Amino acid sequence: MPRQNISCLSDNIFTLTLTVVCVENRRSLTVNTGLRLKALQTLVDVNGVKRLAGEEWLLTGEEQDEYYPQIGVEVVSSENRVVLRSGQFCVVLDPVDKKFKPQFGRRELRKGCSSFFLHPGEKIEKGIQSSFVLSEDEAIIVVAREEFKDTNLQGKSVVRKCGERWMIYGPVEYIPCIEVEVIDKRKQIPLSKNEGIYVQDIKTGKVRSIMGPESYMLKSYEHLWEKPLDPIVEELLRNGGGTGSGDIRKIAYFEQSVDPQFLKGRNKTRVVTYRCPGNTAVQVNDYLDKTARVVFGPDLAILGPHENFSVLSLSAGKPKKPDAMKSLCLMLGPDFISDELEVETSDHARLRLKIAFNNHFEYEKGNTESEAKVFAVPDFIGFASRQVGSKIRAAVALVPFDEFHRHSAQVIQHAVFKDTTTGSMLDYLKFEANNLVVTSIDIQSIEPVDRKMSDSLTKSIQLAIEISTNSVEAAAQHEAMRNEQEAKGYLERQMLTNEKESEKERCKLVELKAITAAVESTGQAKAEAQAQAERVIIECESEIEAARLRAKALEIEHYAKLESQNMVRRGEIDFAKSQDDLELYREKSLADIEVKRFSDMVKALGADTLAAIATAGPDTQVKMLASLGLESTLITDGNSPINLFMTAEGLVKTGHMQ
Known part of the structure; x- marks a missing residue:
């Protein structure tokens, strides 16, 4: 808020000085937003409610659309609406009553679909949680935090003792009440044949094994037991x-x-x-x-x-x-x-x-x-x-x-x-x-362990093997010589037969060479003539294609020059247009800035201040003329009237200069 300082220059002249301490912005509020406010001193808020120093309260968009800062009120934080969708819930600690007073130590369950604002002092325990959706093979274990009356699945009323454990089986969608805490979620364990699990009773400590084939659901007083092995x-x-x-x-x-x-x-x-x-x-x-x-x-x-x-x-x-x-x-x-x-x-x-x-x-x-x-x-x-x-x-x-x-x-x-x-x-x-x-x-x-005995046995065995090997070698050598003579006779007969066959094939080769020479001479002349004709045809087609390509190149070059000229002209036009638009935007912006500056100055000074400034000069001049014994009239010679107000202003200025 501007601070006004007024000092007296003389008995009848005052000077007004304005000092800006701080600038506060207007706060816009919607249906889903709110402000957490705190009173720095005892006051009455914008809704007409008396607030004590240090008290905090919530202002939402449902109460008013805009909030202008109030002296003595501090904006602590911005608050958003808490939205609970279907299947969600939360527990609010220390909820406020109808008079917005916190009820310390209480817990309140809120379910979706709903929405609300957290008032000062309220907190959400464990955040927003989803409901427990249980299928046919699922269940949850719950324990009572305090004694209360419950309704079982058959619709009968049951008194639950503090610390009591029980199970809730699916299919069901379950949201625990504030007296109940969910400690575990169970699912049926499918066991095939020859498969099993170890289960321990936490009441008696007894351990037993469950064998398949079956699907077993652990009871509320049972848990899986780990078997140790060496x-x-x-x-x-x-x-x-x-x-x-x-x-x-x-x-x-x-x-x-x-x-x-x-x-x-x-x-x-x-x-x-x-x-x-x-x-x-x-x-x-x-x-x-x-x-x-x-x-x-x-x-x-x-x-x-x-x-x-x-x-x-x-x-x-x-x-x-x-x-x-x-x-x-x-x-x-x-x-x-x-x-x-x-x-x-x-x-x-x-x-x-x-x-x-x-x-x-x-x-x-x-x-x-x-x-x-x-x-x-x-x-x-x-x-x-x-x-x-x-x-x-x-x-x-x-x-x-x-x-x-x-x-x-x-x-x-x-x-x-x-x-x-x-x-x-x-x-x-x-x-x-x-x-x-x-x-x-x-x-x-x-095998002998002694090396000498092993060597002697090895020598005797080697000698026997050598005698047997020599006899076998002599017999094999004789048989090899006989086979060699038979092979030589067969080889000579085969050589004569091969020479005879080669002469026959040589005669056929000479005949084929003669036929090939005749065909080669005829084919060469024909190929040269055909190649000459194809060469002429290819040259003519090449010249025609070259002329066509030159004409196409000239056409492309002409259109390219024309397009480049059009692009230059369009660029010049666009540049001139953009300069004009920019100058127009600049003049408009300057005018808007000047209008906004004058408007802000008028709003800052206020209508009463402007009226006081406008009437301050004439009032002072009237009082000065009155002190000189002159009246507030026009002195004229009939041709040029003289305003005594302006004369007084001149006198004042002359007095200051002297």
């Missing part, structure tokens, strides 16, 4: 049930049991399953009941919440090394085990044997003791290799090298399958500790 079991399941170095033969057997879900990462809430290969057995231990069960393949082993697999640590390699392979399944056979042994004969010749023996397990399905006995020896491979190796070493130590070299198979067969009590030969060897049966044994190779 890292070694996790690795074995990813590799199909066995781990070890790549040269172990049995590792390839586990590839058929690799489950893709373990390669991507196990979902710990899903029931753990393992596909047992054929002719294998898997032992599952229940640590809660302290029992064990055996699953025979091909079958699917399913772990309960408190069950886990028995991990077998087996020997592997040649010679056998303990703990070289980890496995979940035990191979029941028929299978074979290969090993490498070092034996020593009675004459102290040390030999290296490579053997392989067939094996299988004897068991009775359904008999718990018989099934458990199969797993009585964890490392059955190392156990069998050690037992068979000890028998072979003992038997070889009783015979000399020469006898063992000639009758190695009989010595080893007697060592493994001979009954020590009766002395008779058995058809198999059975280990009572785990019912493992060895049915046959094969000697793959026998």
Whole structure:
């Protein structure tokens, strides 16, 4: 607002000074906008309501279209209308009552379709939310924040206690009331055959497994339970049930049991399953009941919440090394085990044997003791290799090298399958500790460990091979000489036949050359004449085409010059027109600016101020003449009247100059 300063120059002369403190802009309000105002002092607002200092209120476009700033009122912020579409809701904290007084601690639910302004002190809890649209296979879990009366899906009135949990099933569109809080959203879990989940009851803590085929919806007091597994079991399941170095033969057997879900990462809430290969057995231990069960393949082993697999640590390699392979399944056979042994004969010749023996397990399905006995020896491979190796070493130590070299198979067969009590030969060897049966044994190779003995054996073998090779070489040489003579006779006959045929073909060639020469001479003359005629035709057509193109080029050049002249003239006309329009716009703008300046000056000074300025001069002059004893009349000589007002103004100016 302009500030007015009035100072007195003399007893009857005053000077008016205006100072602009600040400039406030008019605020336009629409239906969807409003202003949050704050009173800096106690006053009455534009609507005639008394406002105390510090009080805040809301002015919307529904009350007035424009707002002019009021002294003592501060515009805190601009507010927009909050719009709730269909299916949306929000909770307003500390809502105002009908007298616009905030109700602290209260919460109010507002649903769409609706719109409103937030009054000072009101806040929206968690923003604008969408309603819960539940399909047939979805549900939500809600908990009561305070005790209230509710209506269930059957339309009956139910009293909900504070902290009570219950579920709301679809299909439904649900907007929670202010006494209810949504804590989780559930969806039915589809389970196919041999699929399952682990579910824990949060009231009792009991964990159970739910198996398909079915679609299961978790209850309000249930949640998915993550089953922990040992890292070694996790690795074995990813590799199909066995781990070890790549040269172990049995590792390839586990590839058929690799489950893709373990390669991507196990979902710990899903029931753990393992596909047992054929002719294998898997032992599952229940640590809660302290029992064990055996699953025979091909079958699917399913772990309960408190069950886990028995991990077998087996020997592997040649010679056998303990703990070289980890496995979940035990191979029941028929299978074979290969090993490498070092034996020593009675004459102290040390030999290296490579053997392989067939094996299988004897068991009775359904008999718990018989099934458990199969797993009585964890490392059955190392156990069998050690037992068979000890028998072979003992038997070889009783015979000399020469006898063992000639009758190695009989010595080893007697060592493994001979009954020590009766002395008779058995058809198999059975280990009572785990019912493992060895049915046959094969000697793959026998090599001396001593280098000198190995060299002497190599020399004797090489000598025998050399004698055999020489005899075969002599027979082959004789046969080659005979074949060579036969081939020479056949070659000479073939050369004579070829010469005869070549003479016949040479005669035909001479005849064809003569015919070709005649055709060539005739064709050359014809081709030259035809080429000359075509050359003349092409030259004429080229001249005609060149003349046509020259005429077309002249036409194009003429039209191009004409077009360029037209473009120059149009450009000059457009330039002159744009200059005229610009000058006209400039004059119009200057006139508008001058009119606006004069109008703004008049509005700034006000009608009362202008009237005071207009009458200030004459009033002063009248008072001055009155002080000199003159009247406000016109002094004239009859020809040129003199205005005493102007004379007074001159007197005043002369007085100031003096």
